[in-house]
Amino acid sequence: MVQRHDATTLHFDLRLEVDGVLASWAVPKGPSLDPADKRLAVRVGDHEMSHATYEGRGAGGGPGTVIVWDTGTYENVTVRQGRPLPAAEALERGHLRFVLHGEKLTGGFALTRTRMSGDPKNWILVKIDDDGADRERDLALEDRSVLTERANEDLEP
Numbered sequence: 001m002v003q004r005h006d007a008t009t010l011h012f013d014l015r016l017e018v019d020g021v022l023a024s025w026a027v028p029k030g031p032s033l034d035p036a037d038k039r040l041a042v043r044v045g046d047h048e049m050s051h052a053t054y055e056g057r058g059a060g061g062g063p064g065t066v067i068v069w070d071t072g073t074y075e076n077v078t079v080r081q082g083r084p085l086p087a088a089e090a091l092e093r094g095h096l097r098f099v100l101h102g103e104k105l106t107g108g109f110a111l112t113r114t115r116m117s118g119d120p121k122n123w124i125l126v127k128i129d130d131d132g133a134d135r136e137r138d139l140a141l142e143d144r145s146v147l148t149e150r151a152n153e154d155l156e157p
């Protein structure tokens, strides 16, 4: 699932269930359906599963507002040396390939850890070129919750 978090700076929190918790990345520019785009995804702390449907003020009294921007299921399709690699191991090794079945995002994506700026928290999110790719669609225009159709502004005090 992906939360749209309008805090000090707007970003999108990509969260994938791995071994009962939500492995999480903050994506400043948000995901893209254009395979040519490389989006910085900063690995942040795991979140509890209960956070997957959270909307409201910044969680835990944090700044800003949070909506559930996309939700659905995913398949880990990471392969190493011809064999499927469990998601937890793939993350440890720094490369996860997965297929999203979301309401906004569908198809293959890859997350790859980079040494960019020497910070191991920096990963890159790219769309795999498949049927879910779309070079025209501007996801920035799609700013509403898939659960409640609310926008972040609707949650401001």
Ligand code: MN
Binding pocket: 005, 011, 012, 013, 026
């Ligand atoms: Mn956030």
